[in-house]
Amino acid sequence: MTKLTADTFISVDKLTTHYGERLILDKLDLSVRQGEIMVIMGASGSGKSTLLRTMLGLNRPTSGQVKIMGLDVTNASRKQLYQFRRQIGVAFQGGALFGNLSLVDNIQLPLREHTNLDANTIRIMARMKLDMMNLSGFDNLMPSELSGGMVKRAALARAIVMDPQLLFFDEPSAGLDPVVAAELDEYILELKQAMEMTIVVVTHELESAFRIADRITVLDRGKVAICGTIDEVKASNDERVQNLLNRRASREQVTPDEYLELLTRVQATRPHRGDIDG
Amino acid sequence: MVRAITRLGEKTIEQLEHLGHLTVFLMTVISKLFVFPFRYRAVLQQLYFIGAKSTFVIFLASITIGLALGLNLYVELSRLGVQDRLGTAVSLSIVRELGPVITALMVMGRAGSAICAEVGIMRSDEQLDALECMAIDPFKFLMVPKFWATLISVPLLVAIADVIGVFGGYIAGVVIFDVPYGAYWQGVYTSIDWQHLNMGLIKSLVFALVIVWVATGKGFLLHLDKAGVYGAEGVSRVTTQAVVMGSILILFFNFLVSAFMVA
Amino acid sequence: MGKLKLEFFVGLFVIIGLVAVSYMAIKMGDVRLFEQPKYYELIGRFNSASGLKPGAAVEMSGVKVGRVTDIQFDAERFEAIVTMEIPNHIKLTTDSVASVRTTGIIGDKFIKVSIGGEEEFLEPGDQFEQTESSLDIEELISRFVFSAEQSG
Structure with missing residues (x-):
């Protein structure tokens, strides 16, 4: 396996985050190698979205480090963060397309903001990405006129319009029917092969994960339950992993004390999502 | 009893915290108001939405206010035999108080609510996060154009409202009743001087800032809302809050500016 | 078309607003900008x-x-x-x-x-x-x- 010798692209080191007073990620370690598709899985509430947001520099952790392409994202200045974010692409769960811009304007936006290319070149580049995502011909539709699968593909097209080295994809198959979800997985695989991107996918869909992953990390209550190849995950004896694989609820593990704590936790204050202090 | 006091304290701290976030938000926008590059195109779009599209509502609101004011003041003034002073009474009330306040409340309700909902949806849809992740500063990209457009639109709308309102008073006094038109206009022209216009201008700028601040800030801080509801429900609640808070702040600052400038 | 409409209405709005402002300033506020002293x-x-x-x-x-x-x-x-x-x-x-x-x-x-x-x-x-x-x-x-x- 060549991947073992490839350099580490993302390294997460003892990452701890809180949501108000509640512990979300608990001294989490993770590393992603260049050129691989890493799928982060877990039930809802396992902290996978928080991990993603922290890796993007949207949330600040309580302690620990996230190093991506040599930059410590958790302690970076705003300027460094913006510099770093120009080299990555992010596709959000709901697409996060701008409702007042047409599809092609959405795709062109990063190019318009960050390059000095003329309008024609920008249009051609945007069209190429639309074509890759099989969206050509829909240039002037508004996001509200697109179907769920099209929105995800458009989000993906926008994420890769700057040809990033690193792509994050939040829940590619959530809210899609299985056929469209499988189609989207094909696009992700295509991106990895054609553009040699390193791709981090956050999902809770098993089929999707098994289709695209080079390695899978299963999160459980803020900790890594297992990290390995598909076969390793499937062969794991870990109860939590097996629960996830077999879609069993893991309620029996809650002790009365924990249950009491859970009930009294309601008052926990909300944390700040995204910083507003510039 | 102790519980009630504790609850009150909790609420107060909550509100103060929220106000603190709003203030930080405002300071951030202001610090970026003059940063290059200036987004003409975005400002233009916002001018269209906030200014041009509000003109007709402002026209309706101010003409009716002018008419009503003219009718009411005529009745009182003619009782004293000084209906010739109607122009003075109408123009002073409109230029100093009603023009700016009515305009600001209308803009808060029409454009302010829409801005708040728009920004709120962008927050709950992760569009603001998407901007961040595209290395586009949401403040410069979204907020600054809205601030400029509102700061330009509201004074212009107030001027339109003033003129239309005075004209409404003219219709009531001169056309419907028997005030000589010369007396009316002389009353308007001689009683209004730069002090009154100054007050109108200061008020309209203050109100503009309140409108755009509350509208964008409330939407932007949707995720910090204590009720913790995202999506459509959260957006609608925050929008209602913004309109109520904005309207009350407008009336409060109206009093404050009046008090300062009269004193 | 859409672009033209936007600019037209914004232009119209600004013109109407400025007319109102100058009317108030010159007629009501007696601000003499262009008049020579008569x-x-x-x-x-x-x-x-x-x-x-x-x-x-x-x-x-x-x-x-x-x-x-x-x-x-x-x-x-x-x-x-x-x-x-x-x-x-x-x-x-x-x-x-x-x-x-x-x-x-x-x-x-x-x-x-x-x-x-x-x-x-x-x-x-x-x-x-x-x-x-x-x-x-x-x-x-x-x-x-x-x-x-x-x-x-």
Whole structure:
């Protein structure tokens, strides 16, 4: 396996985050190698979205480090963060397309903001990405006129319009029917092969994960339950992993004390999502 | 009893915290108001939405206010035999108080609510996060154009409202009743001087800032809302809050500016 | 098309707004930006300018011709110095009288100028030789009551 010798692209080191007073990620370690598709899985509430947001520099952790392409994202200045974010692409769960811009304007936006290319070149580049995502011909539709699968593909097209080295994809198959979800997985695989991107996918869909992953990390209550190849995950004896694989609820593990704590936790204050202090 | 006091304290701290976030938000926008590059195109779009599209509502609101004011003041003034002073009474009330306040409340309700909902949806849809992740500063990209457009639109709308309102008073006094038109206009022209216009201008700028601040800030801080509801429900609640808070702040600052400038 | 519409309406809005602003500033606020000075100033000293305000009318034969621009107090002679502007084409004789009058009982104060019979005219910056101060209604009434008591 060549991947073992490839350099580490993302390294997460003892990452701890809180949501108000509640512990979300608990001294989490993770590393992603260049050129691989890493799928982060877990039930809802396992902290996978928080991990993603922290890796993007949207949330600040309580302690620990996230190093991506040599930059410590958790302690970076705003300027460094913006510099770093120009080299990555992010596709959000709901697409996060701008409702007042047409599809092609959405795709062109990063190019318009960050390059000095003329309008024609920008249009051609945007069209190429639309074509890759099989969206050509829909240039002037508004996001509200697109179907769920099209929105995800458009989000993906926008994420890769700057040809990033690193792509994050939040829940590619959530809210899609299985056929469209499988189609989207094909696009992700295509991106990895054609553009040699390193791709981090956050999902809770098993089929999707098994289709695209080079390695899978299963999160459980803020900790890594297992990290390995598909076969390793499937062969794991870990109860939590097996629960996830077999879609069993893991309620029996809650002790009365924990249950009491859970009930009294309601008052926990909300944390700040995204910083507003510039 | 102790519980009630504790609850009150909790609420107060909550509100103060929220106000603190709003203030930080405002300071951030202001610090970026003059940063290059200036987004003409975005400002233009916002001018269209906030200014041009509000003109007709402002026209309706101010003409009716002018008419009503003219009718009411005529009745009182003619009782004293000084209906010739109607122009003075109408123009002073409109230029100093009603023009700016009515305009600001209308803009808060029409454009302010829409801005708040728009920004709120962008927050709950992760569009603001998407901007961040595209290395586009949401403040410069979204907020600054809205601030400029509102700061330009509201004074212009107030001027339109003033003129239309005075004209409404003219219709009531001169056309419907028997005030000589010369007396009316002389009353308007001689009683209004730069002090009154100054007050109108200061008020309209203050109100503009309140409108755009509350509208964008409330939407932007949707995720910090204590009720913790995202999506459509959260957006609608925050929008209602913004309109109520904005309207009350407008009336409060109206009093404050009046008090300062009269004193 | 959409672009054109947007710019057209914004342009229209700004034009209407600016027209309203300039109307208010020039007509109501008496801000003179482009007008050349068509007026000259005269000064009147009054024992009392009570109730008179800057911007008040200067009337001749009941017609408004000019306006009061400034009111100061002369601490040496205990008089009010009223500066007023008169259109260039109206020449006032040196013996013209300026008096502070009131429209109606509680109306605006204004300055009434009555022309005299001299051959010479007042130059810009000159003072009226004769002035009448504002009539104080309370004073008038008390004087009337007082004289009635005396005669009765």
